[in-house]
Amino acid sequence: MEPLEIPVETITSEVIEKCTTPLSDDHDEKYGVPSLEELGFDTDGLPSAVWPGGETEALTRLERHLERKAWVANFERPRMNANSLLASPTGLSPYLRFGCLSCRLFYFKLTDLYKKVKKNSSPPLSLYGQLLWREFFYTAATNNPRFDKMEGNPICVQIPWDKNPEALAKWAEGRTGFPWIDAIMTQLRQEGWIHHLARHAVACFLTRGDLWISWEEGMKVSVLPANVAWLYFEELYTFFYTFYIYHQVIHEIDA
Template sequence: YDSEPFGKERDAAIKKLACEAGVEVTVRISHTLYDLDKIIELNGGQSPLTYKRFQTLISRMDAVEVPAESITGDIMGKCRTPLSEDHDDKFGVPSLEELGFDTEGLSSAVWPGGETEALTRLERHLERKAWVANFERPRMNANSLLASPTGLSPYLRFGCLSCRLFYFKLTDLYRKVKKNSSPPLSLYGQLLWREFFYTAATNNPCFDKMESNPICVQIPWDRNPEALAKWAEGRTGFPWIDAIMTQLRQEGWIHHLARHAVACFLTRGDLWIGWEEGMKVFEELLLDADWSVNAGSWMWLSCSSFFQQFFHCY
């Protein structure tokens, strides 16, 4: 089930075609922890616009559904599709060179794709001893700004990692360390903020725009293509901002505090350029740029929606 407006429109068209062809369509909720429509129904038909209200609503929801068991060879038995010897030649994923890209000078991939990599990273994430001991936020240091081998956000974004699997792995680990005590909602912060923005966006096709967006403050932002280009290309002259944007272009990822810094700089902090422009750059360059989360984060950080302290800049 795709909860985002364009996904729902696409899926409705597919279901219509399937119905006309006599094909039964089964829809499962798997990209989010909860049924977003039920959250909205519980809130009187409106999406909750504060994280506190969102937490109150989900605390009254049914428990998150346990993820399905991993598929093994024993489960599949003899249910196998015969493959021809030239299968990989016909259906393999082409390399960048085969697609015509110049790869000279490219560094190795910081974020290898796939479910196997995602599950390996999940185990590393859960094994971080200092974090596991107290379940506290890790302290910031210089290395925190670098891409981590325990990073998971691109894998959640592309469905390489099940959000429900992540949720229950966290739950099991907490209970093991804390001797079966019930985990607090704060344990699932990364997942729940994602869920919050998904809920806010699901019935709002203008969620990624300022105009015609019922939850967005209409701010007379400046239009300055030259300043926007310098920001996007890491040429502002501010070393901290330029380093962040350079890393974004090279690696497709930046730390969440770095995202806060460049978003604040572009919008309310320095350049006074509309958040939509920054969102488009992130949409192009970030590997983990969910439509809902990306737009929601930019509205939040620019003080255009949700709750944010205007003078709190990174």
């Protein structure tokens, strides 16, 4: 594999000020982003956004992340607790997902900081673990046109899933009767994000854990591109066979 190219410099306000583009008087009317009200959504009582969008927010969060030099220098996998399931002010995954943050920029920033703190030592592979998983599954999807389908997928186990629209709807709407699962699906619907262990839990519940419904149906509700959750829990990749069960009694937050 060839070395990664260094990402281009981030566009600054100074650069933008030097650019001029003529706009028509009706530009915003034709091309502006419509509000939620204009799209027909009821916004009464709607809480503020948990994940403000855009590159500026993404870069601000990245800088906050990199301020924790001791964490970068002595990296170890974070220990889970109840608060881990809540959105973090330094969380980056939605920004990587929507292209607000360049994965290459993240990689090089981490590498540069680690070498400065550790005096030119090479960073451990574990520092990039989650980022590498993400890119690996994007790569797998690129080389497999049937990646998001079971039938005709050469690397997918063919399983006779159940057809149960009622159970699927209850799962998607957080009405299964299992508090742990319902809380996760409610968070996903309200915030658009859930912790990766929560993704594992709801994917397992839908597929081979409880409902025996196809992961393809789950992807219609929550598409997890380049994410291992659906693949683990319906055993798409047989060589990654793992049988994780997350115990809701141990991990659920006290009411």
